[in-house]
Amino acid sequence: MxxxxxxxxxxFTLPLCTLFFIFYIIPVVNSFYYSLFDWxxxxxxxxxxxxxxxxxxxxxxxxxxxxxxxxxxxxxxxxVVNVLGMLMALWxxxxxxxxxxxxxxxxxxxxxxxxxxxxxxxFIFIQVNTTLYEMxxxxxxxxxxxxxxxxxFWAVLxxxxxxxxxxxxxxxxxxxxxxxxxxxxxASVDGATGLEKFYHITLPMIMPxxxxxxxxxxxxxxxxxxxxxxxxxxxxxxxxMALALDIFHETFNRNRFGYGTAKAIVLLLTVMVxxxxxxxxxxxxxxxxx
Amino acid sequence: MKRITILAFTMVIALVFSxxxxxxxxxxxxxxxxxxxxxxxxxxxxxIQYQTEFTDGVNSLTERYMELNPxxxxxxxxxxxxYWETFKAMLGAxxxxxxxxxxxxxxxxxxxxxxxxxxxxxxxxxxxDMAKPAISMDGKVWAFPYNISGEGIIYNKKIFSxxxxxxxxxxxxxxxxxxxxxxxxxVPFTNQFKDDWLLAQLMSGAGHAYESxxxxxxxxxxxxxTTFSDSESMKRFNDILDFLIEYGQExxxxxxxxxxxxxxxxxxxxxxxxxxxxxxxxxxxxPDMDAGMFPFLSSEDTGTCKxxxxxxxxxxxxxxxxxxxxxxxxxxxxxxDPEAKEIVLNKFLVIPTFKGWEYTGSNKLAMDVxxxxxxxxxxxxxxxxxxxxxxxxxxxxxxxxxxxxxSKEQILPNLDKFWNEMMSTGE
Numbered sequence: 250m251x252x253x254x255x256x257x258x259x260x261f262t263l264p265l266c267t268l269f270f271i272f273y274i275i276p277v278v279n280s281f282y283y284s285l286f287d288w289x290x291x292x293x294x295x296x297x298x299x300x301x302x303x304x305x306x307x308x309x310x311x312x313x314x315x316x317x318x319x320x321x322x323x324x325x326x327x328x329v330v331n332v333l334g335m336l337m338a339l340w341x342x343x344x345x346x347x348x349x350x351x352x353x354x355x356x357x358x359x360x361x362x363x364x365x366x367x368x369x370x371x372f373i374f375i376q377v378n379t380t381l382y383e384m385x386x387x388x389x390x391x392x393x394x395x396x397x398x399x400x401x402f403w404a405v406l407x408x409x410x411x412x413x414x415x416x417x418x419x420x421x422x423x424x425x426x427x428x429x430x431x432x433x434x435x436a437s438v439d440g441a442t443g444l445e446k447f448y449h450i451t452l453p454m455i456m457p458x459x460x461x462x463x464x465x466x467x468x469x470x471x472x473x474x475x476x477x478x479x480x481x482x483x484x485x486x487x488x489x490m491a492l493a494l495d496i497f498h499e500t501f502n503r504n505r506f507g508y509g510t511a512k513a514i515v516l517l518l519t520v521m522v523x524x525x526x527x528x529x530x531x532x533x534x535x536x537x538x539x
Numbered sequence: 540m541k542r543i544t545i546l547a548f549t550m551v552i553a554l555v556f557s558x559x560x561x562x563x564x565x566x567x568x569x570x571x572x573x574x575x576x577x578x579x580x581x582x583x584x585x586x587i588q589y590q591t592e593f594t595d596g597v598n599s600l601t602e603r604y605m606e607l608n609p610x611x612x613x614x615x616x617x618x619x620x621x622y623w624e625t626f627k628a629m630l631g632a633x634x635x636x637x638x639x640x641x642x643x644x645x646x647x648x649x650x651x652x653x654x655x656x657x658x659x660x661x662x663x664x665x666x667x668d669m670a671k672p673a674i675s676m677d678g679k680v681w682a683f684p685y686n687i688s689g690e691g692i693i694y695n696k697k698i699f700s701x702x703x704x705x706x707x708x709x710x711x712x713x714x715x716x717x718x719x720x721x722x723x724x725x726v727p728f729t730n731q732f733k734d735d736w737l738l739a740q741l742m743s744g745a746g747h748a749y750e751s752x753x754x755x756x757x758x759x760x761x762x763x764x765t766t767f768s769d770s771e772s773m774k775r776f777n778d779i780l781d782f783l784i785e786y787g788q789e790x791x792x793x794x795x796x797x798x799x800x801x802x803x804x805x806x807x808x809x810x811x812x813x814x815x816x817x818x819x820x821x822x823x824x825x826p827d828m829d830a831g832m833f834p835f836l837s838s839e840d841t842g843t844c845k846x847x848x849x850x851x852x853x854x855x856x857x858x859x860x861x862x863x864x865x866x867x868x869x870x871x872x873x874x875x876d877p878e879a880k881e882i883v884l885n886k887f888l889v890i891p892t893f894k895g896w897e898y899t900g901s902n903k904l905a906m907d908v909x910x911x912x913x914x915x916x917x918x919x920x921x922x923x924x925x926x927x928x929x930x931x932x933x934x935x936x937x938x939x940x941x942x943x944x945x946s947k948e949q950i951l952p953n954l955d956k957f958w959n960e961m962m963s964t965g966e
Binding site for chain 1: 623624627649650652733735790791792793795798927928930931932936938939941942943944961
């Protein structure tokens, strides 16, 4: 009886596994193969150079700049999106009358296409900011966010965060709804304050949601491309060239397929290591429901 | 009940898979061959191109040709955003299209193994001399050029005539004019410096083009016999860039195509550096726009000041493809047939590449470019001759200078460093 069941499982997962193998595993292996060559992506001649691309990578100053930009971006993005997402979820879960409207409006940016988002925020940062400064004279509006290399980091962070908060909020809301309200009642009877309730009941019980959210935001922060591309194109100069955009620029604009693919493999390994460690850590903190 | 659900699920998945097989989101025009009363063998031509502004024109040409030649099927794929990726994918799959596009010069060299030699074709004799450098390599012709474009200073004729200003003829007059404008409170230039490709073009048109022999200079750069740091015109360009910043609008790094077009079209500045292709954006914002073009004046000598004007679109024929002869016949028909000439002149609205063909469009900038061609005041286009991979890096180096990441003295050494990097990567 049990053997028949496991055969059944295999048959049903086989299509998906095949697809996963063809469209994910094989391209990754192929990419590693291409990263050992010196190839401009056009001609049919490829020159085998072994691990030279990887050696060049570790000495490339521009690559380290992109690396540090992406790590800083990932750190702040994870922090901001998760904290704001959690706050939004708590707020949207409360007894407010407008909570449906709140949920819809916070989630809406998530469904917009990145090109539209980039265009919209370019307009805001350039035209709207200038007008607001002329009207109010506040210094916060006088900074040009897209043309100073120090500020462009915050521009990309704001726009990506704005888009991702809704998604995090929805996942946290699902987590909050699954907590048994009797826990809160018994805590009130024992005289716990709101903050204590949050720290001792809510937080441990939504750890699965935290795992999911952290995983998703970390991996998408490292892979962030479309907003970066449509908002700044890596500019000004190379100030906002995150890793994914750098790979695109290297392979398609500078015609260095081998080198760009090597960068992509390194990015893949980095993201894999970080997310595996993160999931292990937060999984360990999850509390089982009774 | 459970069986029905599973059945329904399987059908949905099957439907999704069949839907995934349909064509991707590009403008694709497949045409059926009209019933063959001809005894000629059926031929198929795959035609791939970017420059979506010519969609109408290309479709008119191909439809007319298919009417006259029922045995030929032409599949046109006009893709403005992903042309290069699609094209490279086709090459990788060994599915070389019969007709494809490039920008000439180094791209002719890079993709040469996929091109047919067109030197013996009838249309070659009808070409303007200035159209030949971009399509030639090793003394042979590799493409059918159909479009010429120029890039220089676009000026607002209304502002000029209101203030009684005439078009400057050399750099001294340009500087004096800008000082006068500033004194009157008019911002002279819109600098579109958010787009790094524009900075690359500006460097090529205002700096590199002023080398005494551009092709020889590029050749010497590739052979390592000279460097950008040794070039007088490149050093002069650094000063020109400072000049543009001084007489340009505030915060140039925030101005991309759209912002620059609105700024100029709404009359906020008197001039901008761009190409004649900018006209459609300007006319869309201000329908009664009155503007003209003159070369970027980098020299005090009026005779040396010329505009970069060159072939901006060319069709290649895929080598050893099944429809190769059909594609050659098609291109020769475009040149020789009077109806095809009508379509090219009236629907494409390009500055023509053949002797005796007149420009018929309403693009006022193009009209000025045609005048300059007649007066022989043009340079060939330097940026298409640069080593592959250099063009995207150039603009970013100048942006680094503008944000203060590098100093003025570091610009030319950085250019040389990137040039050498791109030269040393494989061919």
